[in-house]
Amino acid sequence: MTAVPVPRCERLVEYLDHWTAIHPHLLLDELHECRRTYGQVARDVRACAASLLELGVRPGQSVAMLTTPRPEFLTVFLALSRIGAIWVGLNPSYQQAELMHVVTDSEPTLVISLAAHGPREFGEDIAALAAASPAIRHVVAIDGSLPDAIPFAELLAEPSDVAAAELDRIASGIDPNDTALVIYTSGTTGSPKGAMISHRAFAVGCWLQAQRHYHDHPRTLANLPVDHVGGLMDQVGETLTMGGSIHFTERFNPQETLELLQTRRITRWGQIPTMFQMVVSLPEFDRADLASLQQVGWGGAPMTRTLVGRLRATGAQLGTVYGLTESCVAVAYNDDDADDATLAETVGRPDPRLELCIADDDGREVEAGMPGEIQVRNPCLMSGYLHLPAETREAFTADGFLRTGDIGVLRPDGNLTLVGRINEMFKSGGYNMYPREIEIVLESHPLVGIAAVIPVSDPVYHEVGHAFVTARDRTPPTSADLQRWCRERLANYKVPKRIFVRDELPVLPVGKVDKRALAPATPAP
Numbered sequence: 001m002t003a004v005p006v007p008r009c010e011r012l013v014e015y016l017d018h019w020t021a022i023h024p025h026l027l028l029d030e031l032h033e034c035r036r037t038y039g040q041v042a043r044d045v046r047a048c049a050a051s052l053l054e055l056g057v058r059p060g061q062s063v064a065m066l067t068t069p070r071p072e073f074l075t076v077f078l079a080l081s082r083i084g085a086i087w088v089g090l091n092p093s094y095q096q097a098e099l100m101h102v103v104t105d106s107e108p109t110l111v112i113s114l115a116a117h118g119p120r121e122f123g124e125d126i127a128a129l130a131a132a133s134p135a136i137r138h139v140v141a142i143d144g145s146l147p148d149a150i151p152f153a154e155l156l157a158e159p160s161d162v163a164a165a166e167l168d169r170i171a172s173g174i175d176p177n178d179t180a181l182v183i184y185t186s187g188t189t190g191s192p193k194g195a196m197i198s199h200r201a202f203a204v205g206c207w208l209q210a211q212r213h214y215h216d217h218p219r220t221l222a223n224l225p226v227d228h229v230g231g232l233m234d235q236v237g238e239t240l241t242m243g244g245s246i247h248f249t250e251r252f253n254p255q256e257t258l259e260l261l262q263t264r265r266i267t268r269w270g271q272i273p274t275m276f277q278m279v280v281s282l283p284e285f286d287r288a289d290l291a292s293l294q295q296v297g298w299g300g301a302p303m304t305r306t307l308v309g310r311l312r313a314t315g316a317q318l319g320t321v322y323g324l325t326e327s328c329v330a331v332a333y334n335d336d337d338a339d340d341a342t343l344a345e346t347v348g349r350p351d352p353r354l355e356l357c358i359a360d361d362d363g364r365e366v367e368a369g370m371p372g373e374i375q376v377r378n379p380c381l382m383s384g385y386l387h388l389p390a391e392t393r394e395a396f397t398a399d400g401f402l403r404t405g406d407i408g409v410l411r412p413d414g415n416l417t418l419v420g421r422i423n424e425m426f427k428s429g430g431y432n433m434y435p436r437e438i439e440i441v442l443e444s445h446p447l448v449g450i451a452a453v454i455p456v457s458d459p460v461y462h463e464v465g466h467a468f469v470t471a472r473d474r475t476p477p478t479s480a481d482l483q484r485w486c487r488e489r490l491a492n493y494k495v496p497k498r499i500f501v502r503d504e505l506p507v508l509p510v511g512k513v514d515k516r517a518l519a520p521a522t523p524a525p
Contacts, residue, residue, distance in 0.1 A: 004214040004242075008207050010176035011199045012237055013081035015206070016042055019243040026217070028240070030264075031070050031248040041074065048079035050159035050167045055138050055150075057109050059084030059170060060178060064108035066090035066099070066126075068117060068250035069222045069231060072142050072152055076112060077232075081199065083167070084174035087181040088194075089227025092117040096125050098192075100132060102184055105194055105386060107135040112152070115144030118251070123147060176200035182386055183229055183325050194386035195325045205233055205329035205380040206241040208353065212333055213268070213319075215294055218244035220268040221260055223252050229325050230300060234270055244268075254278040258288055265292040269316070273303045274507065277449060280310045281473075290314045297321060299330065301512055302418070302436070304443045304450075305344040306472065312340065322347035322416065326395065326402055329380040331356055332416050345440060346415035354378040355401070356416075358408055363397060371419055371434065374408040375401040407434060424515070426455035426463045431493045433465055438496060441489045442469055447477035452505055452513040453496060467496035468505055468518055476501050 009015055016038070019026075024039035036044070057063060063085055067073045080087050088106045090099055092114065103111070113126050126146055130136045141149035159167065180199040184192035220239040224231035239246050247264045249256060257279050261269060271279075276298060279285060293316035303320065311318055320343055321330035334348030350356040357365045358372040366372040381402050384392035395403055407420045419434035426433050435453035442451035449470040455463040471477065479499040486495040506517035 004211060006207060006210045006214060006241055009203050011081050011174065011180070012203050012206065012240065013045065013078045014203070015241045016045065016078055019240070023243065026243070027245045029071050029074055029246040029248060031250070034071055036071060041078070044075045044156055045078045045082060046167070047157060047159055048075050048155045049082040049171070050163040051155040051157065052079055052085065052110070053083060053166055053170065054163055055110060057083065057085050059174060060086065062086040062088050062106045062108040062182065063110045063112065064088040064090055064103055064106060066092060066111070066113040066122060067142060067226060068092060068114065069224070069226050069236075069248045070250055071248065073226050074236065074246070077226075081180060082171050084170070084178055084199070086179050089183070089225070089232070091225050091227045092120070096128060099125055099129060101191060102194070103129045103133050106182055107133060109135055110138050110140065111136055112140040112142060113146060114142050115146050174199065176203070179383060181232070183227065183232070185325050193388055193391060195382040196384055196386055197328050197382055201328050201380040201382070202233065202237065206237040208329050208380070209233070209238045210241040213238065213295060214242050215267065218242050218268050219264060219266050219292075220244060220246055220270070221249065221257065221264070221266045222246050223249040223257070224271070229323070229328060230270075230272075233328065234299070239268065254282055258282055258285060261293065262289050267292055267294045268297075269293055269295070270297045272300045273298055273307065274301070274450065276303070276311065277307055280307060290316070295319065299323065302440065302443070303344055304448075304472070305340050306446070308340045308343045318343055320347055322418070324404055324406070326382045327376050327378070327380065327404065328382060329354070329378065331376045331378065334415070342415055346411065346417050348416065349414050350416060357401065358410055368410045368412060371407050371409050373422060374404045374406045374416070376404060377401045428458070428463050428465065429461040429493055433463075433494065435465070438465060438467065438486070438490065438494055441486055442467060442482060445477060445482060445485050447472055447475055448482070450505060450513065452515055452518060454515050454518050458497070464497040465494070467499045468502055469499065470502055470505055
């Protein structure tokens, strides 16, 4: 791998210091007309860090922030890195019960929040959170006003000499092994768990990914939620690590995305496949000037071969990665010369710098071509689940490998294919059924956009597969046609017993199909 001019740091804020010393006048972030250079962000972060200390935030304590991707987020995120406190992101799409779960579990000292986002106002939500969590000492309003809240602008006041000295004293003694952020899992199998990521794990993860994706002065479109590793590391942290510019947008809009790619001359475009599909489907996509794009990447969900082909036409380097919240860093990447089929059907090769194995139920490594649980070990893994020691022990093997819960197959060519989750695998007539294997076949149909397969109780076979699909374009496929398509490509027992065509499928905040929401939608036979 070619050497790149990126040092290995142990806290994310050290990358701000590094690049500010080199190019203080380079653009670091922007949102609409708000544009800040590295030097300006460094000053804001220092002021914010000193203010947080004056408000009583100390190393090891949590600060929760209900926000969209925007400059205030980056300021607080880096200020917490400076003082050794813990970032907890709150998604604006969460309902009050979801916000309550995260806040009461993480016990933040301070809550920083938008007053509103779109038509939704957060005043009642924040008041309820403050009443339910006695650890909260103060509330800060990013914009607008919240009851009894401190305006965010006050956090950016120039610190006094005494406050600056206290900041320098505390910042110099931070242990990089301490927790830097708690990211709550999507909760597909129960209440979300808070994965604790250390300062060193996050910074090293950014550094490892920057080694793969580095180019001079990258410009990244950042529109993924900042309570998720995709927004925090892949879009923001990695770009800062490379000394690039971050172009925030607060909500995903296909038309706006296409415009920003052109007007901001974006070089790095990373999304989930659903978002790519919506942008590529715009009538003006094929006429757009996307010559600035150097890298187009995705993760979190598979990409259809047709969509890969449309993105290939941009001329950018295409890439898919595999990782998860608990692994923090991506652990597999595709080859630079991977063809469309490999990009659509695999998640690339395991990163040779990190450890990955595929194990059977007894923990023994399986032979190539056989399915097993993907297990990983590297310096970026989570420290554990917050307040859940039993679940933490269960998440790791005795020799320190993280059990991902993903079932994978290592192909003869060295690429890794995901075939499902351990908790998604089901038995039908005695056979192991892996939903992702069936979904890949359905998504290879020219009229199918996204497919999701779930198990449904059956009196004869115990469980059978039911599939839900969306149309790729305006012409929907028929269930009968999809049944024939599957029978030609799958063993009979793998063919879904029923296939439903829908206008759209329910998704989780991170963009994955919400299969738990699909189960009640399955009509009775």
